[in-house]
Amino acid sequence: MTRAAMQTASQSELQIVRSVADLRRQVGAMRGRGESVALVPTMGALHDGHLALIRHARRRCRHVVASLFVNPKQFDRPDDLAAYPRDEAGDREQLAANGCDLLFAPGVAQMYPAGFATSVNVAQVTEPLEGAHRPGHFAGVATVVAKLLLQCLPDVAAFGEKDYQQLITIQRMVRDLDIPVEIDGVPTVREADGLALSSRNRRLSADARARAAEIHAVLTDSADALADGRGSAATILAKGRARLGRAGFEPIDYLDLRAADDLTQLDRADRPARLLVAAWLDGVRLIDNVPVVPARR
């Protein structure tokens, strides 16, 4: 088969289900053949960052299920929900071309039927950073991810490190509630200039887009300085914030050094750490993070 023919064959295999019953029937058939299943939850508007998750899932398991659900419960601002990009036809093509077997694309009534009254709340790791700026966001994320995991019961589920606090929150929830699944974090995919891929990047003006990569440059330079112990974290982070300000980021919600495992605040990188940032550029809120690996001396 030619590559084009293979791609066509692969594309024709993407099945779409919209109910939990149909999802379970399809996944049950995979399981009945003793085959492993990975889940990649998405809110659609797929870009290369999502496709990296799909390819990661493909390497981990025989089957890849993607979900597409723009979860109203995790939006703290109605305008952000209304502006969220949607392109199911485009998403389907990209999923098929990257080896996804099955797309679960439920409607809101399927996920939150009348009388829906349950929420999953993770304390501690959700309190700083995004949690302090987006009230209710992580309860919305934890609730929908718990549902998706229990609807599909995959062996593995993959989430991007781009939303690092979300990844840590989901890992904590899965451990605490004994959800029988392995949660994999997948490294952030970046543009050539370092800007992390995000569906929100589409909202940047050309001028803002040209300046947006400064957020990654500040992260990597600050992380290097923190790892080398060049001065106190307070000083290094103050310089980083000033540099973001000069590049036009305003306001800066946070630029914080945190423990990699439980997100407690650190004043030096004396254990595995993460440097996380959220800042607004030209009306668009960008978030990003990088690891800070303590230098061994």
Place this chain on the structure above:
Amino acid sequence: MTRAAMQTASQSELQIVRSVADLRRQVGAMRGRGESVALVPTMGALHDGHLALIRHARRRCRHVVASLFVNPKQFDRPDDLAAYPRDEAGDREQLAANGCDLLFAPGVAQMYPAGFATSVNVAQVTEPLEGAHRPGHFAGVATVVAKLLLQCLPDVAAFGEKDYQQLITIQRMVRDLDIPVEIDGVPTVREADGLALSSRNRRLSADARARAAEIHAVLTDSADALADGRGSAATILAKGRARLGRAGFEPIDYLDLRAADDLTQLDRADRPARLLVAAWLDGVRLIDNVPVVPARR
């Protein structure tokens, strides 16, 4: 085999596990043989009410797993937790004699490891009745039951109608989070005089025990009057409360007519309903409930 020999043989089959890993190994072996599994969560101090759950589970599935865990998160008062009766040796004998295969009896550190930060919260159905009198109780119940269901992944789990609001809460949680299990409610087991079995009954003085059955007499008489439409619910319930007061119940936390499915307050029994009561007798808090089936005329 004689009955005694059978009972001995049956007793020798009760296996005990204390870790989630061992529980999953045992249940996995049952599943591997294509056999069904029912779970009966308990806090121990077993009486005939619990054994009715075990026997119900036995009729529903090939294997019966019981759990024994006195869950600190669902006690709103430390003295109530400290006073909760514990008798694992006696519980094991009764489980074995009633056809339970496997007992999961984890310690607190197994259920709530360091850094535990997640809670499951069910709104609406948890707000009145017990929820109004025991802050945090149902979050503790929902969290531990979610964990037990996900640790064991049974086909069926059985809960007593004695704790009717708990049963409704668990059914709502299971539906909302898509936990793949069927929740069965099992009718309350009563003493000859009508008193619902409860591990708390042991705390009643002989005099209080003699008067305790009045709570059930008031429930059944009031339920009959409500079902027949003999006057308004307000009048019937006021009479019931007065009668409880004359029998020495003080305070009466509630005597309420509620919809059977979502526990909304009703002022007449014009749909399937439940009459629920909580009242103190001689320092012991008793709860009970009965169905109210609207009369067809």
